[in-house]
Amino acid sequence: MANKLGDRMKSVLSTRRGKIIFWVACVLILGSMALGINFWYQSYKYVSTSNASIQAPLIPVGTLTPCQIISLDADYGDYVEKGQRIAVVGAPRSDNPTNMQGLKEIPIGRTNIESPVNGYIAAVWTYPGAVISSGQPIVTVYDISETWVIANITETDIYHIKPGQEVKINIDSLGGVTLKGHVEGIAAATAGKFSLLPQNNTTANFIKVAQVVPVKITVENPGNYILIPGTSAEVKIVIR
Known part of the structure; x- marks a missing residue:
């Protein structure tokens, strides 16, 4: 019985179709083994x-006093350098001398609002002619450093x-x-x-x-x- 089964397997493998099936099976087995080894290696090493x-860092740039936006000189995605003008605003002077990064006290008349860092404009929160309140951001800059x-x-x-x-x-x-x-x-x-x-x-x-x-x-x-x-x-x- 065993001899007959062995002879039958040899007969199948001797045909062209049988050889193709054999090699395809070998490739699938080896491929599965390679994937398993790679998965184990990745899990072990990483x-x-x-x-x-x-x-x-996302830095809101605005003012410490209410003001009106006269002009905007930067838009979404623009690269700005530290000290570069972002907007021009006008407002009366505040009695509060506090100054924070990105927030500037506005004197009488027109004042330039400048970028506190080198970076890109991530968001624009207002538009020319709008009146903004104290601390409201004009733009948001993200620091690329x-x-x-x-x-x-x-x-x-x-x-x-x-x-x-x-x-x-x-x-x-x-x-x-x-x-x-x-x-x-x-x-x-x-x-x-x-x-x-x-x-x-x-x-x-x-x-x-x-x-x-x-x-x-x-x-x-x-x-x-x-x-x-x-x-x-x-x-x-x-x-x-």
Whole structure:
């Protein structure tokens, strides 16, 4: 019986169709093994997540006194340098001498509103002729001198993460360009604790949900690439 089965297998493999089936099966098996080995290697060497985004300081630029917008000299996406005029406003002088970054006390007549940093105009909140109140922003500038990534790492992986570890950052808005970075810090609380509605279970019907911990990643030498705050990223933190 065994001899007949063996002879039959040899007969099948000797045909052209049988050889094709044999080699296809071998390729599928080897491919599955390669995928399994690669998955194990990636899990062993990296902690990865696509739950990450670009962050940067967003600075509202306005005045400490009510005023009228006479002209706007910058628009969405414009690059501005520190000290460059963004708007011209007119208002009476305030008795409050307090001055803060991005907020300027307005004297009598017309006054230039200047950018406090080098960066890009992220938002425009008003228009020429409008009257704005004290502290209301005219534009928002994001500071390009400091950008970072916030990656939300699951609580089951966070014990692998340490400051200084190398990170590979894939930026979606740059068409998949990969930049280098390093872990700068790890939050002392989960992301859920900073939400408006923290997840606190008060019933007996508890369902365990994996929490995530924010990890701050510094981007090293972004070069001429413009990193847009809020855009998505995928990170791979080298842990071994």
